[in-house]
Amino acid sequence: MNASVRLVPVGIANYHTIQNMARFYVYDMSEYLGHQTGWEIPLNGLYECIDFKMYWDNPKTQFPFLIYCGDEIAGFVIIDKRGMNPDVDFNVAQFFIIRKFKRAGIGRRIAVDCFNQFIGKWKVMCLPENAGAYKFWSSVIREYTQGQFEEYNNCKVSHLDDIYNVFQFCSHYLKQLPEQDNARM
16 A cells, blocks of 8 residues: 555544444454354344444543545544553554455554554453454554563453453554554555
């Protein structure tokens, strides 16, 4: 990808854009979670997702972004301040790269941009069955922190009422990806 990759903060006017993409987000996750009860495709053929409007309720604790590659939307990310316990500064609440932009280094670049923009103690959670998300976050966080992170598997997250794999680490300003990853942009 030679086009510029940008993380753009968005207001409530972009809620519908992100909510529309959420159907594709659920579709992508169904590759790993589709065998579970509750992940069946609805009879009308349209995957549904939780209502993301809640991510605009408090601009001091919730940070929605669109991801652009050139002039085209490439996905979205929502950072919030909710983790599995109160000591978390930041959490990746939602993270989605549109399929045509996957495996081009965009997700890695955006994750690092988020970590550098929001300095502090992070928790990144993924459902244990979502092998793709686990592989992505494990690789990105291991590289970003140079192995200085903690990982907890199959943790009960009370505010989400589910079990997650959790990565915990501190972000530090100006960490960069290795040059070979930047060259793929």
